[in-house]
Amino acid sequence: MTFCEEVRTENNGLWEASFDHPFVKGIADGTLPLDVFRFYVLQDSYYLTHFAKVQALGAVKATDLETTKSFAHHAGQTCEAELALHASFMELLDVTEADKKNFEPSPSAYAYVSHMYRAAEGDLADVLAAILPCYWLYWEIGERLKDAKPDHPIYDRWIGTYGSEWFGELVNEQIGRMNELADKLPQERRNELKTHFRRSVYYEWHFWQQAWTMESWDVATSNKAGV
Numbered sequence: 001m002t003f004c005e006e007v008r009t010e011n012n013g014l015w016e017a018s019f020d021h022p023f024v025k026g027i028a029d030g031t032l033p034l035d036v037f038r039f040y041v042l043q044d045s046y047y048l049t050h051f052a053k054v055q056a057l058g059a060v061k062a063t064d065l066e067t068t069k070s071f072a073h074h075a076g077q078t079c080e081a082e083l084a085l086h087a088s089f090m091e092l093l094d095v096t097e098a099d100k101k102n103f104e105p106s107p108s109a110y111a112y113v114s115h116m117y118r119a120a121e122g123d124l125a126d127v128l129a130a131i132l133p134c135y136w137l138y139w140e141i142g143e144r145l146k147d148a149k150p151d152h153p154i155y156d157r158w159i160g161t162y163g164s165e166w167f168g169e170l171v172n173e174q175i176g177r178m179n180e181l182a183d184k185l186p187q188e189r190r191n192e193l194k195t196h197f198r199r200s201v202y203y204e205w206h207f208w209q210q211a212w213t214m215e216s217w218d219v220a221t222s223n224k225a226g227v
Contacts, residue, residue, distance in 0.1 A: 007197045023208040027150060027155045028148040030150030036214065039211050039214045042095065043211060044207075045083065046103065046113070047112065047113060048086070050116065051116070052078040052079050053075075058074075058120075061127060074174075089154060089158075108207060116130045116131060119199075125185065128174060128181065129193040129194070129196035129197045132175070133197060133201045136175065138162045139163075141163075142159060142160075145159045145163065
């Protein structure tokens, strides 16, 4: 198996848990409460701001100009396409400038971003192993939900974005690059990359969960959804 086939198989239970999460199921059938999605959009905007910066770090750590160009392109795509998507969601969800000013990342969102930066202290392979699950998992969600009928303009657009052909091309490019980088490495280094990957898969599940429960730094209120 390729490196990506290995990590996908080894993390299958945790990976599949995202598809079973009530947040994802609620998008698919249109029942997700809008206040929960609103919370998610604010947290995801924070995450994507830092995701783009980590992609840019990948461009810096690349050892050839073609890879530098690719990672810079990916960072640009995150800034332009994904943040534009969130901007439209924020308008539809009546997110105000005061909401943005008073925003605080949830504990899980903060931890996920911190994990990516910690992994990015390594080389390009470390960067990619930490950010690949976000690409890959969202693409699979888009693929699995492409026939869903939430009958809601926001959720229809969310599914359409991540199930799109252009997004799939970005994902497959990074999967191929991850395999190329990992296949040249000894098993000890491959295991380090697998740890980065698994932690990101773990945080992906917790990102749905933090939105579903509207997680806060106040333990007394962070489980308001009772899940």
